[in-house]
Amino acid sequence: MAKKLVFGHKNPDTDTVASAMAASYLVNHAYGEDSQAMAQGEPNAETKFALAHFGLEALPVATAADTDEVYLVDHNEAAQSIDNLADVTVTGVYDHHKIDFKSNAPLWFINKPLGSVATILYYEFQQADVEIPAALAGMMASAIISDTLLLKSPTTTPQDQPALEALAKIAGIDDVNAYGLELLKAGTDLSSRSAKDLIDGDAKSFEMGGNTVRIGQVNTVDVDDVFARRDEIEAAINEEIAADGYDTFILVVTNILDSDSDILVLGQNQDKVEKAFNIELTDGRGSLPGVVSRKKQVVPPLTEAF
C-alpha cells in the first residue's frame, strides 16, 4: 500500500501535532495503513515543551503532499490545509471545527464538537481496541490540556475530562494539574516573539454588520507582561489596520492561570465593543473577567452588538 501522509493545520499547535501523531498511529494499527504524521510548520514553544517532556522528535515539516492520499486532522477547510489539497484524495478527517468540505467518494470523516481532536481520537482508539503508547498518550493529554486550558475553557465538554484522565494515566503523568500549568506556561514565553507575531499568530477576521473585525489572542501568565510592550504592539496593529483595511482590531490577552482576559481595541467601533461586553474602555483597554474563549465568549457578543 502506498504511503499516506497525515497533516494538521497551518500554524501548528499542540492539538494539531498530537492529533497527527495519534491519527497516524491509529490508522496504521487499526486499519492496516502505512501513514506518516507531518506538520505544516515548526512546533510552537508549548508543543516543543511537550515533545521534550515525552522524549519525542518534532514531526517532519511539509506544506504539500508528495503522496496521492492524505488524512487531515484538526481542520477540514482548504484554506488551513496543504497547498496541493485539490490534487490529492482525502482518505480521512478527524476534526472538531465547523465543516466546509466536498468529496467525490465516501471517506472516514469524524467530526465531533469536543474540546480537542485528541479527545475524539482517544475514543477512536478505544473503539478500535488499539493500545496507546505512553509517549503518544502524553502528547494527546497535552493537546487536551492546551485546547481546553486545563479543562477550564468553555469549549470543554463532558468527554474531555475522562479522556485526559485516562491518557495521563497511560503517560505516567502523576499530577495533571502541575504538568498542565507547566505546559501552558511554556507556551506563554512571549519575550522571544515579535509584536507582529503576537498580534498575528492566532488572529482571525470576522465580518460584523458591514465591518471587518480582526481578533487576535495571546495567552500569558501575566497580562501586564504583554501591556508593557503596548507601544510596540499598538504600532504593529495600526500598521495592519492601514495595510489590510480592518475597521477594528481587538487583541485578547488571556491570563491562563486566572481564566481572565484584558482586551486592547484599536480602530473604529470602540463604542460597540463597550456595549458588547458592558464595560468601559480606558485608552482602548478593558477587562473581561472569566473570558478565555474567543469562539464562545468574544465573537458572539460582538456579533450581537455590531
Next chain:
Amino acid sequence: MAKKLVFGHKNPDTDTVASAMAASYLVNHAYGEDSQAMAQGEPNAETKFALAHFGLEALPVATAADTDEVYLVDHNEAAQSIDNLADVTVTGVYDHHKIDFKSNAPLWFINKPLGSVATILYYEFQQADVEIPAALAGMMASAIISDTLLLKSPTTTPQDQPALEALAKIAGIDDVNAYGLELLKAGTDLSSRSAKDLIDGDAKSFEMGGNTVRIGQVNTVDVDDVFARRDEIEAAINEEIAADGYDTFILVVTNILDSDSDILVLGQNQDKVEKAFNIELTDGRGSLPGVVSRKKQVVPPLTEAF
C-alpha cells in the same frame, strides 16, 4: 431541551429508515436528546416487510422540519434532504456517502465508508455503551442485509459482517441467510409497480464525456420477470429520454440470488457501453455476470469508456 427530528433521505429505503430509528434512539439514550425519527416518504415493500417482522410501525412522514434542529442520516447533501434544510441547524450527521456539506459551527458528523449506516451506528452504540432493543437491532440487521445484499455486494466492508452477526443475535434472528433472502425477496415484488416506477425508483444521472447517462437499477429474483415487461418498460424509458434529454438510459436488472445483472441500454452510445463491459448487446440487452453495484461496478467502467 427542545425536540429535534432525525431525517433519512428522500425515497426512503431500509437503511435510511433503520438508521433514523437507531440514531434517534442513540442520541436520546447516550446524549440526553429528545429526538423523533422521521421519514421523507412511505416505506418501500422491503422496509414494510422488516417493520412487520419486528412488530414496528412505519415512521411519521414529513418533508420539512417544524423544529430548529435536525439530525440527518444516510445522506448529507441538500438535494436529498428536507425542503427547509437551509432554515434549520444540523446537530449531527451519520452517513456513508460522499460529502458536500457546510456548517457554521462544529457538529457531530460521522461519515465512514462502510456498507450501511446501520453498521456505523452499531459501533456508535458500542462506543457509547448503550444497549440496542431487539426490534431496533432487527431493523439495523435488515438495513445491513439490504445495503450489502446479504454481504455479497462489493460495497461490503470488513466491519459489516461482525455488526450484522451481533445485531441478528440481539434481534433473535436464528438464520440470517434465510431471513435475509426473505427480506430481499420482499423488496422485489415488481408486479405491483408501474414501468415508470421501475425505471425511476432508483435512477441517477451521470455526466460522461459530454453525455447525460441515466442509470436505473431494479433488484429481482428472476430477471426474466422484468424483461417480460420489456415493451412497457422500453416505452417508459423512451418517453423519459425524449422529455428529459438523456443521451443514454441504462436499466440494470440485478438478480440478488445469483449476484448477476442484465442491462437494457436505450438511446445513443450503445457501442461505448459494449466497450465498457467488453460485451455484445443484443437488441440493447446484455449480461454482466457478477455485477451488482452501480456505484462500484457499473459507473466506473462506463466513465472510462465514455
